[in-house]
Amino acid sequence: MLAAEAELKGLMVAGLAGDKAAYRVLLTALGDVLRRYYSRRVGRDDAEDLVQDALIAIHTRRATYDAQQPFTPWFYAVARYKLLDHLRRKRVRAAVSLDDAGDLFAEDDSEAALARRDLETLLAALPEPTRALIRQVKIEGLTMQEAAAQTGRSEIAVRVGIHRGLKTISDKLRGKDAREDG
Amino acid sequence: MKTDELIENLSETLSPVPRHAVLLRLAQGVGAGALVSFIVLCAWLGFRPDLSSAVDTSAYWMKFFYTLSLALFAFWATERLARPSSKAGWPLLGLAIVILALTFLSGMQMMHTPPAKRMPMLMGHSARICPWLIVALSAPIFVGTFWSLRTLAPTRTVLAGAVAGFASGALGAWIYAFRCDETSAPFLLVFFTLGMALVGLAGSLIARRVLRW
Numbered sequence: 001m002l003a004a005e006a007e008l009k010g011l012m013v014a015g016l017a018g019d020k021a022a023y024r025v026l027l028t029a030l031g032d033v034l035r036r037y038y039s040r041r042v043g044r045d046d047a048e049d050l051v052q053d054a055l056i057a058i059h060t061r062r063a064t065y066d067a068q069q070p071f072t073p074w075f076y077a078v079a080r081y082k083l084l085d086h087l088r089r090k091r092v093r094a095a096v097s098l099d100d101a102g103d104l105f106a107e108d109d110s111e112a113a114l115a116r117r118d119l120e121t122l123l124a125a126l127p128e129p130t131r132a133l134i135r136q137v138k139i140e141g142l143t144m145q146e147a148a149a150q151t152g153r154s155e156i157a158v159r160v161g162i163h164r165g166l167k168t169i170s171d172k173l174r175g176k177d178a179r180e181d182g
Numbered sequence: 183m184k185t186d187e188l189i190e191n192l193s194e195t196l197s198p199v200p201r202h203a204v205l206l207r208l209a210q211g212v213g214a215g216a217l218v219s220f221i222v223l224c225a226w227l228g229f230r231p232d233l234s235s236a237v238d239t240s241a242y243w244m245k246f247f248y249t250l251s252l253a254l255f256a257f258w259a260t261e262r263l264a265r266p267s268s269k270a271g272w273p274l275l276g277l278a279i280v281i282l283a284l285t286f287l288s289g290m291q292m293m294h295t296p297p298a299k300r301m302p303m304l305m306g307h308s309a310r311i312c313p314w315l316i317v318a319l320s321a322p323i324f325v326g327t328f329w330s331l332r333t334l335a336p337t338r339t340v341l342a343g344a345v346a347g348f349a350s351g352a353l354g355a356w357i358y359a360f361r362c363d364e365t366s367a368p369f370l371l372v373f374f375t376l377g378m379a380l381v382g383l384a385g386s387l388i389a390r391r392v393l394r395w
Contacts, residue, residue, distance in 0.1 A: 018198030027189040052188055057395065059192045061335035063203035064265040077266030081337045085394070156191040171394070 009071035016062060027055055030075065037079055042086065054082045056163060089170065122169045130165040133158055138166075204264055208330045212257065212353070215326025219319050219357050227315070230363045241365035244287075248370055249356035251280050252378065256349030260327070263342035264334035270345065281375065288367040306364040309373050315361075316377025320354025324381060328392055339389045347385020351378030 008026065015023035034054050038047040057078055065074050123131045129151070136142045136150065137158070144162075148155040200206065223229075236242040259273035292300055306312075327346050336342035355374050364370065 015193075015196065016199045018196060020193045020196050023196050024189060024193035027193060028186075031185055031189060048185065052185055055185070055188060055192065057335070061266075061395065063199045063207070064335040066204075066265060066268065069268070073267040074265070077337050078335065081266060081335075154195065156195045159188070159191060 005070055005072050008075070009067075012062075012065060012071050013067050016065070016067065027058070030058065031055060033075075034079055038083065041083060046086065046090075050082060050086055053086070054079050056160070057082055060160075126165050126168060130161050130168075133161050134165050137162055204261055204334060207333060208257065208261055208264070208327070211326035211328075211330030212323060212350075213326070215323035215350070216353055216357065218322035218326075219354055222322065223319060223357050223361060227358075227361045229360050232363065233360065236363065239365070242359075244284075244367065245359045245362065245364075245370055245374070246356070248280065248284055249352055249359055249374065252277060253349055253352035253356055255280065256345055256352050260331070260342065260346045260349050263338060263345055264331055264336050266335050266337045270341075274345075281371075284367060284371045288371045291367045303366045304368045304372065306366065306369040306373075308362065308364060309369065312358075312362065312364070312369075312373040313377035313380060316351060316355045316358050316374065317380050318354075319358050320351045320377075320381045323353050324350040324385070326350075328385075328388075331393055332395070335395055336389075336393050339393045340386050343389025343393055344382045344386035348378050348382030350385070351381030354378075354381065 008029065011022045011026035011029070015026055031051055034051045035047060038050045038054075041047075042050065058075070061078065065071065123134065126134070133147055133151065136147045137144060142150070144155050144158050148158045151158065153161075230236060255273045255276040259270040259277065262268045262270040262273065291303070295303055324347060327350050328343075331342065331346055355378055358377075359374075364373075
């Protein structure tokens, strides 16, 4: 454990300085740790999503790691935060899907139209480039590479853009549910 | 999306992170907010008319350093709480000591004042508006601070929001001190601290919604 700490910390510090090779080794190692961590706590399907969520969080928030401090506590705090966030989301989703099921049985075909309208409303809240990306990848079924080629952006920009957009939408949904509950 | 591809992409586009990146990011938000707040003070309230003679009094510097030291300790704590797994014990202890010191000073002033004059000394002439003016002047700083925090990674969200709010309130109070001409320690302790605490409360209330990442 102590050896792992020294090794991971060294890689992280190198990564913060811009060392891509060290950073790739680090993320791969962390991915394995995260996979074990999450698959013990959530279902197998959710675990891989969470691994990716956590890796993106580690990447986008890497500036918050203080190199004076040990690395492992920082890493586990991020992993744990993402786990709790996921469980909270899941609770909200479970409540929503039960309600929706009741409505579906009551009035069958208008529901699809409503869903489409809701989807458009939610998408409308996003900036145009993000909206287009989500439409292309999540609705029309393009791959990330194809969307990147079409929009002339890098693939990572596409990935991160979609990730952010979906998060904005889910935050919005959560906010709406909370208000309806209250 | 394959995790391997994700890792490949993240490391391919890696850019170096400057040292003290958290501090820099906070300084951007707080600095911009403080500038707006200062302009609001100049344009709306103005400085106290007797500022040039007030700087010779200890009451002026007591207000100046009370608000400034609270702001520094609270922003230091915010910088710690903006990181996963970090603790903010020391800066929060510093915050408590400053408040205790002023409490002690206020007690001394009260004891040396005849009972009939204690209430007027506590209430000054602006007790009703003082906390609200502090809240108003803190608003731009509050926005700047939370803008910064949103790009960081607080894991104790409500505490981070409360401390960041209090810090914004303390800096807003420091700016308001250029206007306020109250002189007593008890007034400073009660009504300035109340203004800061209100901003801290606002921070704790919006934290769950705003500081999620």
